[in-house]
Amino acid sequence: MTINQKEVQHIAKLARLYLEPEEIEKMGKGLSLILDYFNLLEKVDTSNVKVDFDNKQKNLFLKQITREDFVVEADNTKEIMKLIPEKEDHFIKVKSILDK
């Protein structure tokens, strides 16, 4: 299993990670080694195995956990607002999504 540089760049973009050119090469080699080892899993017959989050089967541990949707007063809005890198009044600034 080898992951070439083009694939690394594609995944990096999906993951929203900028990688330096030397990082791309290192990442490709590193991931290929790891995935080679992980191919060990192919040996296991899982044709009749269900997974925990398969909601078609009865599962003791799986149930919907919901709560009522209601408004509660937060006492730490100032602290949270202080953490925002770019803001105006009480608005969070984001970059424009459409090209100008």
Next chain:
Amino acid sequence: MELLNLTIKQLHKKLLGKEISAVELTKVFLSQINKIDKNINAFLDVFKESAISQAERADKRISERQEISLLTGIPMALKDNILLKGEKCTAASKILENYIAPYDATCVKKLKEAGAVFLGKTNLDEFAMGSSTENSAFKITHNPQDLTRVPGGSSGGSAAAVKANECVFALGSDTGGSIRQPASLCGTVGFKPTYGAVSRYGLIAFASSLDQIGPLTKNVEDAEIVFNLIKGKDKKDSTSVELDSRKSDFSLKNIKIGLPKEYLQEGINPKVEKTIKDFIKRIEKQGLNVQEISLPHTKYAIPCYFLISSCEASANLSRYDGIKYGKSNMKEKELNILDTYLKTRGQGFGDEVKRRIMLGTYALSSGYYDTYYLKAEKIRTLIKQDFENAFKKIDIILTPTSPFTAFKIGEKVENALSMYLADAFTTPSSLAGLPALSMPCGKIENLPVGLQIIGKSFAEDEIFKIASFFEKIITNN
């Protein structure tokens, strides 16, 4: 100073008897940190002033005999991925270098209510990803037992701080072994509760189907005391559950212990294997019934764990976008929105975190989901079934915690895969959600060897009972 070695109950007695005040006790630990942490590097942040004022409040409670708990006035440390309001919480990452926690984690709230004293925040592998604490963006922690070696990870700062007597106890987090493995490598007790036993509200998320908070302590009794305080249902963590306070009918006389053969096969240091086997002989002499069992899917736990945890991490860490908090390139006007994300995250995350995000993104990407993610989840079911089958015949499982003792700083850092194998014995019980405790059971050339005790879901009381019994055997030797 002798005070530094004492356990929670021993110190509690001294505090109640006014042999020492909480302020004096806190100063003893602060001076120990001041004296030795330059060699250990367990702490990322030390709260000299607020610790003293917390201790003053504890003294007031004690002298007024009001709301005193076992932890009132007890100085402790917190892994730096658990939020303490008003203090920095970095997860040892540059991306959160200046993040100030705007609220308390639920376990912190409970510790504050009990009157515990927060000495500081401890070092970890960035976002708890690693087994040596070398992945911290800020410093390398040294194993107090041998300064040229790693303390294990990712809760390496917490384990080292407890071992070096820089605090009475510490909290850590465990996703695939991050409490138990450093406890094993440093020679402390480390306990990972059953998935759901402790609220994760205020723990910086890594892999949400696995993460648990737990204590690192000097002995088994302390681990039980801290666990009993932080456990329980929290409406802010929908995966947390109320534990019934049932007294199990568990008696040491009739207990059946399982020793899985797969943990004593390839990949283990023969000296570690011998230490564990010698210990088993000793408990057999005490009349305990030990039988060999098989957990056939053990060898698949590493790939299974790293796939699942990396997939979950790639989703959990998408929140670090430079817009809401944390490191940000928003101020660079020439960057468009995509480049802002790319640069903030590319510069903010370290190598290992990037590798895990890439691995997870790849395994979840179109065309690979069934091959990797779904396959790993199916094998997780098989690993869980291995334990369920074993627990039909036996009550508790013993294994080594780590295949080897503490390794040299730098030894495994260049080879990610060899570092991953450090978690071979701790990931299976994590994937099954089971409670597990690591305690020291011997030494090889001055380096501690950890024994792992794995119990049934929510049977933490059984683990503590047997671990206390083992502790007596070990200390009486």
